[in-house]
Amino acid sequence: MKTPRNARRLAISTAIGLGLALIVVGLSQAVTGRDAQRLPDEIATITPGPGDTVLRQSQISVDFFDPYEAVLIVDGFELPVTRLDDITAGPGVPKPGSQIDLPPTAIYDAGNFTISFTPQEGAAVEELKQGLHKATVIYWKIDESRNESKFFSWEFTSN
Numbered sequence: 317m318k319t320p321r322n323a324r325r326l327a328i329s330t331a332i333g334l335g336l337a338l339i340v341v342g343l344s345q346a347v348t349g350r351d352a353q354r355l356p357d358e359i360a361t362i363t364p365g366p367g368d369t370v371l372r373q374s375q376i377s378v379d380f381f382d383p384y385e386a387v388l389i390v391d392g393f394e395l396p397v398t399r400l401d402d403i404t405a406g407p408g409v410p411k412p413g414s415q416i417d418l419p420p421t422a423i424y425d426a427g428n429f430t431i432s433f434t435p436q437e438g439a440a441v442e443e444l445k446q447g448l449h450k451a452t453v454i455y456w457k458i459d460e461s462r463n464e465s466k467f468f469s470w471e472f473t474s475n
Contacts, residue, residue, distance in 0.1 A: 366470040372443040377432035378453045386431045386455040388422045393440040395422040444474035
């Protein structure tokens with residue numbers, strides 16, 4: 317009688333081992349995060365991500381690993397860019413803790429290597445109307461010209 321019991325234990329142990337092996341293989345083959353978005357090496361994150369669904373006033377942003385000059389194009393409109401350091405330096409510098417009124421443009425934050433845009437009244441894109449949208453970021457190293465730029469495009473939906 318010991319033989320059938322040992323055979324049953326062997327079969328159960330084999331099934332459990334095979335199941336664990338399949339889980340490990342599945343997890344090691346999963347594509348998530350940056351790899352799933354197919355981001356270029358220079359870009360850390362984008363918001364919204366490719367295929368995401370967002371609200372009409374959602375921010376569009378690109379975060380770079382290193383400092384780059386950049387422009388955003390949303391639905392075919394190249395957005396004017398305002399540098400955050402131009403707003404916070406020079407004449408009329410805001411006092412610490414005071415609110416800053418940002419213009420209705422894309423905002424480039426050189427200190428954090430980001431460019432972002434929030435649809436608003438007076439902007440080239442005032443809202444993300446319901447449907448499919450295409451965003452493109454054109455970027456180049458700060459010591460190069462736009463002629464040497466690269467770009468990345470993605471699509472997302474608003475509801």
